[in-house]
Amino acid sequence: MDKEQQYKRVFGHLDANGDGKLSPQELQSCLGKIGGELSLEEAEIAAALMDSDGDGFLSMEDLVNVVESANEEERINDLKMAFKMYEEKEGCITPKSLRRMLSRLGESRTVNDSKVMIARFDVNGDGVLNFEEFRIMMA
Secondary structure (H helix, E strand, C coil), rough: CCCCHHHHHHHHEEEEEEEECCHHHHHHHHHCCCCCCHHHHHHHHHHHHHHCCCCCCCCCCHHHHHHHHHHHHHHHHHHHHHHHHHHEEECEEEEEEEHHHHHCCCCCCHHHHHHHHHHHHHCCCCEEECCCHHHHHHH
């Protein structure tokens, strides 16, 4: 089952009345089924925040956007944690810190090897990787 089919299946399960839209009440009910609590007012606010066409309901596209956005946030948080492992000084990965981390991971590299690796993704040419450059490297 591909991702789109999974989204359709979940959306169909959440869409209790089968009208192709999630109402605030359906959103409230779904959260209640998984142990969450949401007042109707909170569900209306959540629906309004996620609703892309302003009709007060969530389409499948709205649901997919919310899930994909949450997944991207989680991915960025994971990358930030990984970046901190390599980081030598505040905000950047140096050739020395990259060599040291690769060594810990069992990969023996020289500082020059690390400079070459960094140079491939060093957009601003400062000889180190900032988080955005690291993110591009990890993509």
